[in-house]
Amino acid sequence: MSHYLGIDIGGTNVKVAVVADDGSVKAFAQRQWSGGEPHQLVSVATELADIVVAEVAEAPVACGVGCAGIVVHGLGVVRRSPNLPTWHDVKLAVMLGERIALPLIIDNDANAAAYAEYVVGAARDATSAVVITLGTGMGAGIILNGSVYRGSHGFAGEIGHTTVDMSSRTPCACGASGCLEPLVNADSLVSRALSHIERGASSSLDGSMGVLTAQDIGTAAAGGDKVALAAVDELGRALGVGLANITALLDPEVIVIGGGVAEVGRSLLDIARDELIRRTLRCREELPRVVPAALGPAAGVVGAALLARDEFPR
Numbered sequence: 205m206s207h208y209l210g211i212d213i214g215g216t217n218v219k220v221a222v223v224a225d226d227g228s229v230k231a232f233a234q235r236q237w238s239g240g241e242p243h244q245l246v247s248v249a250t251e252l253a254d255i256v257v258a259e260v261a262e263a264p265v266a267c268g269v270g271c272a273g274i275v276v277h278g279l280g281v282v283r284r285s286p287n288l289p290t291w292h293d294v295k296l297a298v299m300l301g302e303r304i305a306l307p308l309i310i311d312n313d314a315n316a317a318a319y320a321e322y323v324v325g326a327a328r329d330a331t332s333a334v335v336i337t338l339g340t341g342m343g344a345g346i347i348l349n350g351s352v353y354r355g356s357h358g359f360a361g362e363i364g365h366t367t368v369d370m371s372s373r374t375p376c377a378c379g380a381s382g383c384l385e386p387l388v389n390a391d392s393l394v395s396r397a398l399s400h401i402e403r404g405a406s407s408s409l410d411g412s413m414g415v416l417t418a419q420d421i422g423t424a425a426a427g428g429d430k431v432a433l434a435a436v437d438e439l440g441r442a443l444g445v446g447l448a449n450i451t452a453l454l455d456p457e458v459i460v461i462g463g464g465v466a467e468v469g470r471s472l473l474d475i476a477r478d479e480l481i482r483r484t485l486r487c488r489e490e491l492p493r494v495v496p497a498a499l500g501p502a503a504g505v506v507g508a509a510l511l512a513r514d515e516f517p518r
């Protein structure tokens with residue numbers, strides 16, 4: 205059994221794992237970081253890599269890196285990243301390669317997570333899949349005919365920045381307005397609940413923006429709180445609009461939904477699925493399956509390692 209090193213770089217966490225060629229995690233380490241300069245990231249990642257590599261007897265064959273942002277896969281360059289605002293045209297493959305003496309590939313973190321769900325997770329029986337991660341932001345990775353589809357310029361999968369409301373003035377992190385992301389991300393779940401409370405609805409929820417979390421809303425919804433249930437319903441319907449757009453464009457076999465917001469309750473996926481059905485003329489058998497992610501927060505490291513496995517087979 206060969207081993208591969210996987211690194212997942214987000215805006216708040218760096219995760220590193222040794223992953224076997226069957227996708228099983230053999231050693232894992234993570235550290236919170238503030239999304240600082242690239243050289244700080246390289247120090248954190250190599251420190252964590254030393255820890256996990258020492259835990260496994262066999263040395264890894266190669267290293268795969270998933271990084272939040274626009275990544276030029278072939279060049280190993282991170283063009284820019286909304287989560288890492290000081291990063292511009294960072295030659296991350298070269299910087300990490302100087303410290304981690306392994307063949308190395310870099311991809312977008314959503315692509316890495318999607319590849320993991322496709323190879324060993326919720327989309328493993330499919331040949332085409334869209335894997336959405338719904339949390340602070342909304343990202344997606346696209347698998348078409350068994351391969352990651354990255355687009356001509358590395359931008360494919362930015363479903364969160366498709367325009368769904370031309371009259372909206374709600375600003376998005378990308379600078380535009382009317383995007384899907386601010387209608388379905390974690391903050392939107394909280395603000396939906398708070399707006400019901402401001403309009404006089406009674407609720408068990410007690411807190412404000414920045415205090416309440418998406419998980420709080422999910423817990424209250426599970427307990428039958430009407431405001432929380434209304435917020436989940438509204439978000440689910442907005443998500444369903446996104447699913448209908450994905451379906452119209454790509455017609456994938458399966459749409460996988462993971463991330464912190466997806467975990468607020470199975471009903472969210474049911475509501476989104478209902479909205480998808482409502483917005484299409486197709487019968488149910490002709491629609492993609494909508495399923496929860498199987499791999500959880502380790503999907504990014506596992507997928508990065510599996511991408512390295514396929515790029516550098518032993």
Ligand SMILES: [Zn+2]
Binds near residue numbers: 366383385
């Ligand atoms: Zn946007």
